[in-house]
Amino acid sequence: MIDFLKKYKAFLIGFLIIVPLFILLDYLNFLNIPNDQPVEVIVITVFWALVIALPIHNYQYLKRKKKAVFGIAVLFVLLFITVLIDSFMKLPDNPITFILLMIFWCGLAYFLVPNFIKKYWKFIALLYTPLLLYFLYLRLFSGDLEAYLKVKQETPFYIFFIPIPIFFFLWVFEQWKWIQELKKEKSKTELSLLKTQINPHFFFNTLNNLYALTVKSSPQAPEVILKLSDMMRYTIYDGEKETVKISEEIAYLNNYIELHKIRYRKSVEITFNHNIGTNLNIPPLLYIILLENAFKHGIETLAENAFIHVNLYDNDDFIYFEIENNFDPNEITNSKGIGLQNLKRRLSLLYKQQHELNIDITNNIYKTLLKIPKHA
Structure with missing residues (x-):
C-alpha cells in the first residue's frame, strides 16, 4: 500500500494544491463556491486536482515524448483562444466554448494517458455523447436564454461531471492491475535471470x-x-x-x-x-x-x-x-x-x-x- 501511495503521490500533490487555491480564490471573490451544492464542489475539486496531478505523474513520460508536449502546448493555445471567444461573445454557457473545452480536455487526457483513452474510448463516448446532446438540446432548443437559465437552475448540472470520478477510479483500478501483473512478470524475470x-x-x-x-x-x-x-x-x-x-x-x-x-x-x-x-x-x-x-x-x-x-x-x-x-x-x-x-x-x-x-x-x-x- 505504501509503495502504491508513493507511486501515485502526484495525485495527493494535486489535491494539496487545488484545495488551498480554491479557498483563496473564494476568499478573494474570484471564485464563488456554493455552500448548498457539496456534490458539485467535490466533483469539480477532484476534476481540477486530476488536471494538476496528471502532468506531474507523467513528468518522465512527457520528458521523453516531445510530440506529446507539443500537442499539449497546442491544446493550451486552443484553451486560450476559447477563453478569448467566451470573453468576447459574453454568452452564458456558450455552446461554442463548451465544445472547444470538451476538445481541450479530451485531447489533454489522450496525451497524458493515451493507452487508457484508446482502451476505453467507446465507453467514454457512450457516457459523454448523450450528455453533450442533452446540453445542446437545452441550450439551443429549449427556448430563449431566460428559459434555458430557468431549466439550468432546476437541473442538477453536476451530472456532467459524474463520469470524471468514474473514469478516475477505473484508471486507478487499471494501474493497480498493471502493478500486480508487473510484480508477477518481475518475479518470473528475476527467477530466469538468477538461473x-x-x-x-x-x-x-x-x-x-x-x-x-x-x-x-x-x-x-x-x-x-x-x-x-x-x-x-x-x-x-x-x-x-x-x-x-x-x-x-x-x-x-x-x-x-x-x-x-x-x-x-x-x-x-x-x-x-x-x-x-x-x-x-x-x-x-x-x-x-x-x-x-x-x-x-x-x-x-x-x-x-x-x-x-x-x-x-x-x-x-x-x-x-x-x-x-x-x-x-x-x-x-x-x-x-x-x-x-x-x-x-x-x-x-x-x-x-x-x-x-x-x-x-x-x-x-x-x-x-x-x-x-x-x-x-
Whole structure:
C-alpha cells in the first residue's frame, strides 16, 4: 500500500494544491463556491486536482515524448483562444466554448494517458455523447436564454461531471492491475535471470582449476574455495533480495575477477576502480552479466595483451558502471546472449526507462556504460 501511495503521490500533490487555491480564490471573490451544492464542489475539486496531478505523474513520460508536449502546448493555445471567444461573445454557457473545452480536455487526457483513452474510448463516448446532446438540446432548443437559465437552475448540472470520478477510479483500478501483473512478470524475470546469472562453465572451470591446485597442494586452493563459496552464497541468498549494499556487489565482482585471474597463463590486464559510497543500495547481481561478457567475448578470444577496465562511480543522481575491453574481431559473434536480454528486461522493470545502457564497438574495443538512478 505504501509503495502504491508513493507511486501515485502526484495525485495527493494535486489535491494539496487545488484545495488551498480554491479557498483563496473564494476568499478573494474570484471564485464563488456554493455552500448548498457539496456534490458539485467535490466533483469539480477532484476534476481540477486530476488536471494538476496528471502532468506531474507523467513528468518522465512527457520528458521523453516531445510530440506529446507539443500537442499539449497546442491544446493550451486552443484553451486560450476559447477563453478569448467566451470573453468576447459574453454568452452564458456558450455552446461554442463548451465544445472547444470538451476538445481541450479530451485531447489533454489522450496525451497524458493515451493507452487508457484508446482502451476505453467507446465507453467514454457512450457516457459523454448523450450528455453533450442533452446540453445542446437545452441550450439551443429549449427556448430563449431566460428559459434555458430557468431549466439550468432546476437541473442538477453536476451530472456532467459524474463520469470524471468514474473514469478516475477505473484508471486507478487499471494501474493497480498493471502493478500486480508487473510484480508477477518481475518475479518470473528475476527467477530466469538468477538461473542465467553465472555461466555454468565458469563454475566448472573454477572447480577444475581448484582440483589442479589441490593436486599440487597449492596454497591458493583455500583462497579459491573461499571465494567460490562466497560467490555461491551471494548468488543463492542475496540474489533473492530486493536490494543489497553496493559494497557487497563490489566484493562479489572482485571475487569473480580474482577467480578468473587464477585461470589465465597469458598477458591479461584487469582493473576494477570503484569510487562510490559503499552504503548505497542497488538491486543484486546487476553488473555480473556485463562483466561476464567482457571475459567471455574479450579475454577468452585473445592470446595476449588482453585487458578489461572496469569503473564504478556516482554523482548526485546516478550510479555509473563502465566496462572497456578489447577482443579479437575475427571471433566476434552476432548472436544476442540471453543474459544481456534478461538484463535489459530487468532494467526496464526496475527503472521504467530512467536508466541508460549504451554499448559502443570501435575497431577491437568494446565499451559498455550502464547508468541507473540512485533513487528509483
